[in-house]
Amino acid sequence: MSTHSEAIDRVDGATTKAFITVWFALLFMTGVEVLLAYEQIPVVIFLTALVGLSVIKAALIIAYFMHLKFEKLSLFLTLFPMLILCIILMLLIFMPDSNRLMMMRPR
Amino acid sequence: MTSVWSGGRSPYAVNSKKFGMWLFIISDALTFSALLMAYTYVRLATPNWPTPFHFSPSIIFSTVMTFCLLSSSLTMVMGVHAMNHGRRKAAVAWILATMVCGAAFVVLHLTEWLNLIHNEHVTPFDNPWGVPLFGGTFFALTGLHMTHVVIGLIYLGIIAFAVARGKFKAEDVEVSGLYWHFVDLVWMFIFPLVYLMSAKI
Numbered sequence: 625m626s627t628h629s630e631a632i633d634r635v636d637g638a639t640t641k642a643f644i645t646v647w648f649a650l651l652f653m654t655g656v657e658v659l660l661a662y663e664q665i666p667v668v669i670f671l672t673a674l675v676g677l678s679v680i681k682a683a684l685i686i687a688y689f690m691h692l693k694f695e696k697l698s699l700f701l702t703l704f705p706m707l708i709l710c711i712i713l714m715l716l717i718f719m720p721d722s723n724r725l726m727m728m729r730p731r
Numbered sequence: 732m733t734s735v736w737s738g739g740r741s742p743y744a745v746n747s748k749k750f751g752m753w754l755f756i757i758s759d760a761l762t763f764s765a766l767l768m769a770y771t772y773v774r775l776a777t778p779n780w781p782t783p784f785h786f787s788p789s790i791i792f793s794t795v796m797t798f799c800l801l802s803s804s805l806t807m808v809m810g811v812h813a814m815n816h817g818r819r820k821a822a823v824a825w826i827l828a829t830m831v832c833g834a835a836f837v838v839l840h841l842t843e844w845l846n847l848i849h850n851e852h853v854t855p856f857d858n859p860w861g862v863p864l865f866g867g868t869f870f871a872l873t874g875l876h877m878t879h880v881v882i883g884l885i886y887l888g889i890i891a892f893a894v895a896r897g898k899f900k901a902e903d904v905e906v907s908g909l910y911w912h913f914v915d916l917v918w919m920f921i922f923p924l925v926y927l928m929s930a931k932i
Contacts, residue, residue, distance in 0.1 A: 640812065647805045654797050654922075658790065661927040667775070674923040681919045689808050689912045691905075699743040699753070707757050714768050722775040 638688050646688045653677050752906045756913045759879075763917050766875065767924055770868045774928060781860040782931045783851045792843045793926040796836050797918065803832030804915040807887075807908045814904040819894055822904060826891040829911065833884050840877055844870075869925060876921055879914045886910060 657677055660670060687693040692700055735742045743750060774780055784790055810825030847853045855870040856863055890907045893899040 640809070643805060643808050643812075647801060650801050650919075651798065654794065654801070657923050657927055658794055661790070661930045662932060664932075667928075671771070671775075671924075671928065674927060675920075678920050678923055682916050685804065685912055685916045685919070689804050689915075690909055696742075696744050699745060699750075702743070703753055703757050707760055710761055711764050714764065718768060718772055719775075722772045724776070 638691075638694070642688060646684050650681050650684060653681050746902050748902060748906045749909065752909045756909065759913065760917075763875070763920070766868075766872050767920055770872055771924055771928075773864050773868060774924075777862060777864065779860065779862060780929065781858060781862055781865050782929045783847065783853060783858075783860075783865075784926050784929050785931045788846055789843060790926060790930055792839050792846075793922055796839045796843075797922050799832045799836040799839070800915045800918050803829045803836070804912050806832060807911045811901075811905050811908045814894065814901045817901075819897070823891050823895045826887055826894070826904070830884055830887050830891070833880055833887070833911075837877060837880055837884070840873070840880075844873075865929075872921060872925060876914070876917055879917070883911050883914050 657674055660673055665673070745753075784793075806825050806828040810822045810829060813819075813825055814822035852859050853866050853869070855866045858866050886907055890899065890904060894904060
């Protein structure tokens with residue numbers, strides 16, 4: 625098999641420069657997360673900041689490294705709304721209850 | 732006019748292997764979501780939750796482990812890129828670099844586990860702070876993730892071996908890349924929620 629016939633027939637999504645930029649962005653956000661851990665922030669705000677940054681990092685990995693930004697929209701619509709809905713359902717049903725013990729403690 | 736959904740064509744414009752891997756990734760993401768959710772629940776609901784992760788070595792180790800996984804994702808995407816352009820030798824080299832980063836992650840993680848077991852006396856069922864759920868949830872979550880990394884290393888090893896011998900196509904490398912990026916993505920949630928949320932200040 626010649627190497628030429630293996631060449632792709634579709635547009636190759638991102639460039640090397642884009643990959644390296646995304647890699648730097650991910651490293652930067654990881655650094656911010658570590659710095660936040662050593663600031664005195666209330667636990668719920670800290671948790672929200674960490675999850676927010678992690679969601680941005682996950683979105684960058686999925687869009688660029690996993691190439692989803694360059695796939696057809698139908699693939700994204702088939703896979704992700706259901707996943708996000710399930711996660712939101714778990715969050716809404718279980719997470720508020722995790723504070724119950726804190727609320728019950730005498731002030 | 733026939734619709735793209737009426738058969739005979741791929742409505743997603745991806746091959747079946749890639750679509751299969753995406754479906755696996757979504758189901759695996761739900762597994763990890765449920766575990767992370769359970770961990771965060773007990774973390775918030777337990778007032779005396781232990782904070783055994785000292786800056787040195789635990790936080791330094793886990794930050795370096797994050798660097799290893801992020802870099803391995805970069806080398807993997809470069810491997811897929813090389814293979815898409817028919818450069819098999821370069822693709823093999825990039826995949827091997829990915830495996831080196833992945834192996835470094837496993838070695839660092841095992842060292843960190845041993846540090847926790849020997850110096851902090853944490854086991855899956857007991858710890859000095861009387862919060863057994865800490866060890867249970869910590870080892871279950873990080874253990875399942877490490878299993879994924881080890882399976883990924885074996886998977887990438889097979890792919891690299893086959894590509895070096897002139898077998899497999901670009902799409903096979905791309906599908907293995909999807910799996911590897913997912914393993915990286917899961918760590919992006921485990922590192923802050925498990926390590927940083929329980930860092931010893």
